[in-house]
Amino acid sequence: MRAAAVQLNATDDPDRAQATAERLVREAAARGATLVVLPEKWPALGTTAILRAAAEPLDGPRGRWAAALAQELGIDLVAGSVSEARPGTGRLSNTSVHYGPDGAARATYRKVHLFDVDVDGHRYRESDAEDAGDELVLTHTADGVGVGLSICYDLRFAELYRRLTGAGARVLAVPAAFTLATTRDHWELLLRARAVENQAFVVAANQVGEHPGGARSGGRSMIVDPWGLVLAQVPDGEGVCLADLDLGRQDEVRRTLPALAHGRPGVYAGEVVVR
Numbered sequence: 001m002r003a004a005a006v007q008l009n010a011t012d013d014p015d016r017a018q019a020t021a022e023r024l025v026r027e028a029a030a031r032g033a034t035l036v037v038l039p040e041k042w043p044a045l046g047t048t049a050i051l052r053a054a055a056e057p058l059d060g061p062r063g064r065w066a067a068a069l070a071q072e073l074g075i076d077l078v079a080g081s082v083s084e085a086r087p088g089t090g091r092l093s094n095t096s097v098h099y100g101p102d103g104a105a106r107a108t109y110r111k112v113h114l115f116d117v118d119v120d121g122h123r124y125r126e127s128d129a130e131d132a133g134d135e136l137v138l139t140h141t142a143d144g145v146g147v148g149l150s151i152c153y154d155l156r157f158a159e160l161y162r163r164l165t166g167a168g169a170r171v172l173a174v175p176a177a178f179t180l181a182t183t184r185d186h187w188e189l190l191l192r193a194r195a196v197e198n199q200a201f202v203v204a205a206n207q208v209g210e211h212p213g214g215a216r217s218g219g220r221s222m223i224v225d226p227w228g229l230v231l232a233q234v235p236d237g238e239g240v241c242l243a244d245l246d247l248g249r250q251d252e253v254r255r256t257l258p259a260l261a262h263g264r265p266g267v268y269a270g271e272v273v274v275r
């Protein structure tokens, strides 16, 4: 199975972002990818006003575009995330949808951990406009491979990925708009840690460059294998990287270093002895 991570720079212009995403997804499919991941908030990124202006219900133009593209190319498309308008609430969700090769929406995940953080000289307050999801979601490709869905800041919460792995994830999808500063110092470290501790492939698609309002994303989209090795990485700028996910190799890693089987969740759930 060949996977791809798309890296782009979203602004206040969803049509431009869609044209870039389409070019890169088509390139990935032409190079043999059957699982493609887009970044977080791939159509538009910037101020809260920009997110609100670009927000759509999931069956809006961006959702219909993603479904049609997945169907035309015959791929599993984890369409990063979009700002989902939730009519009647005045609020948004940061929502990732997996479209199958038949164009059907197979799974929907809403970001559980909102990024309310001051970093890189910027004040991020996702909760100003967005509501957090409260469900973990494992989806399956058309070939039956378990893919755990997550979004960006979720990457810092190891428990989420452990639960997805326990439910059957072999691949962890991480669409992101990781800040420039945290991409530099934390991104690869966290992606490789999630890969090693879950003995899972990680397909991580990041935004890159500056967005209106001053936020900056660090790029370095990558695909990591269950041993923690970086299989492919996008250079600076917009682009796509691809790698073959060898599920047999993953079985071997899980068999020969059976840390997942050695876990003792019953002990972790107990009280901590404090002296």
Ligand SMILES: NC(=O)CC(=O)C(=O)O
Pocket: 115, 151, 152, 153, 154, 156, 177, 178, 179, 182, 183, 186
């Ligand atoms: N932008 C995010 O949601 C998260 C991020 O940039 C970080 O955790 O660092």
